[in-house]
Amino acid sequence: MNYVALKMLFGDRAKYLMLLCGLTFSVMLIVQQGSIFWGLMMWSQASISNVNVPIWVTDPGIAQVDEVKPIASTAVDRVRSVDGVEWAVPLYKGLLRARLASGDYHQITLTGLESSTLIGRPAEVLEGRFEDILQPDAVVLDQWAVERMGGPGIVTVGTIFELNDKLARVVAIAKTQKSFTNIPVVYTTYERALRYVPRERRALSYVLAKAKDGLVVDDVIQRIREQTGLGAFTEEDFGVKTIMWVLKNTGIGINFGTTILLGFIVGMAIAGQTFYLFTVENLRQFGALKAMGASGLTLARMILLQAFTVGLTGYGLGIGLATVFGFLTARGGSLPFVETWQLLLLVLIALLTICAVSALISIVKLARLEPAIVFR
Amino acid sequence: MDDHTQPAAVRARGIVKSFGTGDTQVTVLRGIDLDIYLGEMLLLVGESGGGKTTLLSAIAGILDIDAGDIDVLGVPLSRLPPGKRTVFRGQTMGFIYQQFNLLPALTAAENVAIPLLIQKIGRHEAIQRARAMLDRVGLEDRTEFLPKNLSGGQQQRVAIARALVNEPRLLICDEPTAALDGPNGQKVMALLREVGRSPDRCVVVVTHDSRVFQYGDRMARLTDGRIVGIESIVREGTA
Numbered sequence: 152m153n154y155v156a157l158k159m160l161f162g163d164r165a166k167y168l169m170l171l172c173g174l175t176f177s178v179m180l181i182v183q184q185g186s187i188f189w190g191l192m193m194w195s196q197a198s199i200s201n202v203n204v205p206i207w208v209t210d211p212g213i214a215q216v217d218e219v220k221p222i223a224s225t226a227v228d229r230v231r232s233v234d235g236v237e238w239a240v241p242l243y244k245g246l247l248r249a250r251l252a253s254g255d256y257h258q259i260t261l262t263g264l265e266s267s268t269l270i271g272r273p274a275e276v277l278e279g280r281f282e283d284i285l286q287p288d289a290v291v292l293d294q295w296a297v298e299r300m301g302g303p304g305i306v307t308v309g310t311i312f313e314l315n316d317k318l319a320r321v322v323a324i325a326k327t328q329k330s331f332t333n334i335p336v337v338y339t340t341y342e343r344a345l346r347y348v349p350r351e352r353r354a355l356s357y358v359l360a361k362a363k364d365g366l367v368v369d370d371v372i373q374r375i376r377e378q379t380g381l382g383a384f385t386e387e388d389f390g391v392k393t394i395m396w397v398l399k400n401t402g403i404g405i406n407f408g409t410t411i412l413l414g415f416i417v418g419m420a421i422a423g424q425t426f427y428l429f430t431v432e433n434l435r436q437f438g439a440l441k442a443m444g445a446s447g448l449t450l451a452r453m454i455l456l457q458a459f460t461v462g463l464t465g466y467g468l469g470i471g472l473a474t475v476f477g478f479l480t481a482r483g484g485s486l487p488f489v490e491t492w493q494l495l496l497l498v499l500i501a502l503l504t505i506c507a508v509s510a511l512i513s514i515v516k517l518a519r520l521e522p523a524i525v526f527r
Numbered sequence: 528m529d530d531h532t533q534p535a536a537v538r539a540r541g542i543v544k545s546f547g548t549g550d551t552q553v554t555v556l557r558g559i560d561l562d563i564y565l566g567e568m569l570l571l572v573g574e575s576g577g578g579k580t581t582l583l584s585a586i587a588g589i590l591d592i593d594a595g596d597i598d599v600l601g602v603p604l605s606r607l608p609p610g611k612r613t614v615f616r617g618q619t620m621g622f623i624y625q626q627f628n629l630l631p632a633l634t635a636a637e638n639v640a641i642p643l644l645i646q647k648i649g650r651h652e653a654i655q656r657a658r659a660m661l662d663r664v665g666l667e668d669r670t671e672f673l674p675k676n677l678s679g680g681q682q683q684r685v686a687i688a689r690a691l692v693n694e695p696r697l698l699i700c701d702e703p704t705a706a707l708d709g710p711n712g713q714k715v716m717a718l719l720r721e722v723g724r725s726p727d728r729c730v731v732v733v734t735h736d737s738r739v740f741q742y743g744d745r746m747a748r749l750t751d752g753r754i755v756g757i758e759s760i761v762r763e764g765t766a
């Protein structure tokens with residue numbers, strides 16, 4: 152009877168396509184929304200992932216990475232002296248205004264890397280050599296800085312501009328993950344960063360560190376906290392903390408959360424509804440089968456087979472379309488779109504559940520159905 | 528044909544069936560007694576809304592009755608649990624409806640094969656037997672057609688083939704000619720008599736259509752929820 156079930160499903164091409172479209176659309180909607188949301192979240196912690204170090208030491212009251220709370224410059228040595236720390240380096244991060252030769256001003260994030268190791272530098276360089284950052288007045292921009300400041304025609308390797316009336320010369324363009332605020336990033340050395348910014352009592356933004364191999368990172372982090380009184384986080388925890396902060400303190404959490412939730416509910420409702428309607432419309436056919444002696448179990452198996460067949464097909468098409476969409480719009484990283492397997496799994500489970508539930512409703516309806524309807 | 532020596536294949540006694548409750552309750556069957564014998568074709572007539580379909584559904588065991596007993600081939604159908612009743616129905620009964628009730632997505636042969644598939648007969652064999660059955664109703668050249676590409680009369684012949692494919696002992700037909708024009712109705716009734724009627728099968732046909740009365744052996748009239756008369760139909764040329 153499986154054969155009959157599939158024939159019933161595919162036989163009415165128009166109805167089948169409607170059903171498939173409904174499911175495909177819902178899956179696509181959810182995956183697309185979810186991926187954009189997750190992409191945004193990735194952007195919001197881009198300042199962390201771009202630096203790519205295992206441990207961040209911060210002010211104990213830090214809320215998120217982009218809201219720098221400077222710490223005493225002695226912190227670097229104090230972290231180094233904690234048992235189990237392999238290395239620790241300073242990182243400067245602050246907002247500054249850049250003045251181009253044209254007279255245009257742009258707000259930028261100045262990032263100062265420790266000069267002997269350049270720990271925290273971007274992994275990929277698009278133009279020039281990152282090591283040239285050690286030359287006098289040298290800075291490295293990320294590709295978003297080039298874009299925001301007027302494109303490669305205006306800013307490129309060799310361009311000279313002013314940071315706080317002091318000279319800066321672009322020696323390389325690095326590739327970074329776009330950040331949420333989309334403020335251009337200018338890299339320099341830690342020492343030179345302090346010379347660019349106005350004198351402050353505390354200039355150190357973060358200490359970046361790594362635990363010795365073979366040690367439990369969380370133990371080392373705990374020791375750093377206890378011995379320095381500072382905050383310390385794994386890269387991942389700091390990212391989560393930042394994402395949570397963004398969710399709570401910007402409209403994104405509420406707005407996007409509702410959109411996604413609605414998309415999810417609407418999508419799933421469409422999916423369930425269309426399949427339910429499909430079986431209701433076929434009720435007479437099922438009734439005829441029942442009158443011919445098909446058992447409730449047989450009919451239930453047929454409906455489940457139909458539900459999961461169309462469900463899985465819709466799932467495949469839906470994620471396919473969403474992925475193509477993501478590929479087309481997010482090419483080059485200028486739009487947020489991060490499709491994770493967790494999201495795909497979640498959607499799969501939700502979809503299979505919804506298919507099973509609507510199939511179950513239909514099965515119950517069918518069980519209650521008087522096969523006598525076929526006489527009418 | 529009035530003196531039946533063998534026991535009745537279908538034996539209904541005191542069947543009562545009402546629909547609804549309270550003020551809106553209508554009692555449709557008020558104590559039906561009816562015997563149907565193997566080898567005969569019994570016509571069931573009566574005014575519209577009189578309860579003929581209800582009685583057929585009860586005999587088929589697809590409608591629960593309020594009181595009375597129905598035995599089919601010695602099995603007390605009205606006292607069988609629903610699951611067993613369904614299996615029994617699949618093995619012993621065939622149905623023909625006014626609205627053919629063919630599955631639109633399946634070819635004629637596949638439609639006819641369904642009762643066999645339900646009996647867990649392999650698809651290949653089921654289709655073979657379905658084709659043979661379609662041959663017997665004169666549709667050997669239409670086996671791969673979808674119902675929508677068949678005329679009404681042809682669809683009903685497919686339905687007849689489907690009802691007969693697993694050699695049911697009881698064939699139940701509810702106004703099989705009502706959706707067909709005169710000549711097609713005659714053809715279908717003739718086919719029911721030729722192919723459907725057999726010594727070890729009883730055929731019940733509900734009909735309104737006086738033009739097809741001649742095809743039956745006996746006629747039972749249902750009025751006011753009771754069988755008020757059973758008469759033998761005299762057929763010219765045959766006994």
Ligand SMILES: Nc1ncnc2c1ncn2[C@@H]1O[C@H](COP(=O)(O)OP(=O)(O)OP(=O)(O)O)[C@@H](O)[C@H]1O
Pocket residue numbers: 546547553555573574575576577578579580581582
């Ligand atoms: N499921 C039901 N619920 C409520 N009332 C019903 C139901 N089925 C039948 N009836 C009522 O029972 C009565 C008999 O119906 P039934 O269909 O058996 O008549 P019938 O003799 O077959 O009529 P027709 O010749 O028009 O087909 C009608 O009044 C109908 O309204």
Ligand SMILES: [Mg+2]
Pocket residue numbers: 579580581701
């Ligand atoms: Mg009727």
